[in-house]
Amino acid sequence: MNGPNPRRPASVADLARLSAWTVTGSRGRWVTAERVLALGGRRWVVGLTPTAGGATALMLWCDDDVVAHRRGPEAALCETAVRWVTNLLSGRPWDGR
DSSP: OOSSSTTSOOSHHHHHTSTTOEEEEETTEEEEEEEEEEETTEEEEEEEEEOTTSOEEEEEEETTEEEEEEEEOHHHHHHHHHHHHHHHHTTSOTTOO
């Protein structure tokens, strides 16, 4: 995988290579990337989508509530998404606090 840490996905294409992530596309471009986690009776969804302005949007849902939202470069937000998933799977708060 690309990026400074070879174990950290730096693009949605990298996430697409991981079986836990679902990446959808249209016309040769990615449209959404999602990772769903069922933890402690709750459903967490980490999702990425491109924005009209060329940035990437990252969202985190817990059940039906949006918990966090970020916009920025795809590589940075892919790393953030993986960090959120890692924190949740480790029993830590999603933001590591």
